[in-house]
Amino acid sequence: MVRVGDSASETRKGWQNVDVRDLLSTSAKSIGAGSPTDAGRAWRRPTEHPDPIALTGGIPDAPTLPVAELRAAFEEVLASEPAEALQYGGWSGFEGLRSAIAERQSRIEGVELGPENFIVTNGSSGGIDLIGKAFLEPGDVVIVEGPSFSGTVRSMRGYMAEIVEVPMEKDGVSVSGLEEAIQRVEAAGRRVKIFYTIADFHNPTGATLAEGKRLALIELCARHRVLILEDAAYAELHFDRPAPASIFGTGEGRGVLRLNTFSKTIATGLRVGWVQASPEYIEAMTRVRFDMGGPPLFHRALAPYVSSGKLDAHVGRMRPVYAEKCDVLSRSLLEHCEPYVRFERPDGGFFLWVECIGAPAQEVARAAAEEGVVFPVGSVFFTDGENVRDSHVRMAFSNASVEHLAEAGRRLRKAFLRLVD
Ligand SMILES: Cc1ncc(COP(=O)(O)O)c(C=O)c1O
Secondary structure, three states, X not given: OOOOOOOOOHHHHHHXXXXXXXXXXXXXXXXXXXXXXXHHHHHHOOXXXXXXXXXXXXXXXXXXXXXXXXXXXHHHHHHHOHHHHOOOOOOOOOHHHHHHHHHHHHHHHOOOOOHHHEEEEEHHHHHHHHHHHHHOOOOOEEEEEEOOOHHHHHHHHHOOOEEEEEEEEOOEEOHHHHHHHHHHHHHOOOOEEEEEEOOOOOOOOOOOOOHHHXXXXXXXXXXXXXXXXXXXXXXXXXXXXXXXXXXXXXXXXXXXXXXXXXXXXXXXXXXXXXXXXXXXXXXXXXXXXXXXXXXXHHHHHHHHHHHOOHHHHXXXXXXXXXXXXXXXXXXXXXXXXXXXXXXXXXXXXXEEEEEEOOXXXXXXXXXXXXHOEEOOEHHHHOOOHHHOXXXXXXXXXXXXXXXXXXXXXXXXXXXXXXXXX
């Protein structure tokens, strides 16, 4: 058998010595070396430890995944509507799922929504990609929080947008910083098309945008005709008290695209997320969608899971699980690493954003990996990646076991002692 790429046969001769880089689109070239993809490799720092503790990805708790309920849901769909579940299903996603999500989000956000307000996508990442495709021109400016979810930055760069960062504060993005950034871009004769925010239980900082700032932000963006892209990936996963009202609801849906996903509330492997917006925005995204839509089998299995209240019950069970995990990791860090770390307890989500004191974050992450605890450095969440000087690391507590979370501080202490003393 001939290995793909190895053959020197006549049919391939014309392709010898062709560099794939000469074939790439401008977009693919623009997200080359130094991209968040490269930075992402630093997350999976190798460790020799026989029992490594991974505080890496924002992934739900594995033992409590609703496997039995999902198995029953898939079996039910394959038994009752096999033909519909195993056929193409259209670009917007199964209407029954969009209706179930509409009913649930109307209840949660206090706004009136119908299936026409939704397009179901390949995770929220698929939604981010469609938004870029429908709304971005090369050279448009997208403002993001610094730091932010690197997947969105990569996606927007793929649509040749210029990314501008605005600093995060303890209670969410700096609204005055955002205003200055918009004014600076406009003074240079450019246009800010999108402001991207993870308002609730932010990735990576854990911060939540204060209620008062939400209205100010909506008014500011409306004045400058900047679309707000509200990423609600963690919005439901609060600990003690819910996040403030959504930006979408507060702004009555005008000029706001709200992204959501089942990745954090159910499982990342479903790859089902959605964009919520006014029908004309949804229609624009449907127009530029060429992938034949998401999987009808999954959409049909999930629709009754959402409408029957099973999702509400599951999320209700998960909140205390994540609150406890957050507290176990916090206690472990305070007990073992107190002089070397500083952090705020988030009100929800999957992450602790930990400031390293006395040693650079890069070295802390490297030494910690040698001690068997692995997490990314904060700099990878800034647009300038590894070149940024940032003293934080991000620890995801969602997927690690309680035993590992309790042990993490002890191992991290050893790393600090090697660096500091
Ligand atoms: C803030 C945020 N948005 C979006 C995503 C992408 O999630 P998915 O594409 O699985 O829905 C993630 C994943 O880590 C995230 O943290």
